[in-house]
Amino acid sequence: MGDANLVAVFAAAAAFFALGALWYGPLFGAAWKRETGYDGAGAAGPRSNLPAAAIMVLAFLFELLVALMLGHSIARSSGAPHVAMMMAVGFGVTIMVPALGINYLFQQRTGRLFAIDAGYLIVGMAMMGGVFIAVG
Numbered sequence: 498m499g500d501a502n503l504v505a506v507f508a509a510a511a512a513f514f515a516l517g518a519l520w521y522g523p524l525f526g527a528a529w530k531r532e533t534g535y536d537g538a539g540a541a542g543p544r545s546n547l548p549a550a551a552i553m554v555l556a557f558l559f560e561l562l563v564a565l566m567l568g569h570s571i572a573r574s575s576g577a578p579h580v581a582m583m584m585a586v587g588f589g590v591t592i593m594v595p596a597l598g599i600n601y602l603f604q605q606r607t608g609r610l611f612a613i614d615a616g617y618l619i620v621g622m623a624m625m626g627g628v629f630i631a632v633g
Contacts (some may be wrong), residue, residue: 501568505632532610585626
């Protein structure tokens with residue numbers, strides 16, 4: 498799987514995870530809760546009933562998988578900083594956000610919720626790109 502920098506992979510995933518705490522907490526938490534119908538116990542409608550700790554661990558593992566693929570892609574490219582950032586933001590804008598948008602269209606989610614979640618993905622991917630550049 499290329500020569501992905503595993504330290505950078507873990508650091509990038511941790512940065513993405515930390516951004517989530519800010520994004521869905523003090524920055525957009527109240528708006529996100531309104532849009533999802535979150536009442537403190539969970540979102541309205543069908544739920545997975547997973548405990549909060551399991552949700553956090555699984556979220557980090559998914560972010561780690563994204564960081565691993567990004568790290569692999571960067572390792573297979575020239576590795577130039579502008580290329581790493583273009584790949585990171587490009588993945589967010591052209592793969593992650595459209596996939597989210599497709600799901601939200603069929604789930605009939607609001608545009609406001611889409612904007613909150615899409616913004617998180619784009620900013621998170623940019624942060625991961627920055628981590629890969631910084632850690633090298």
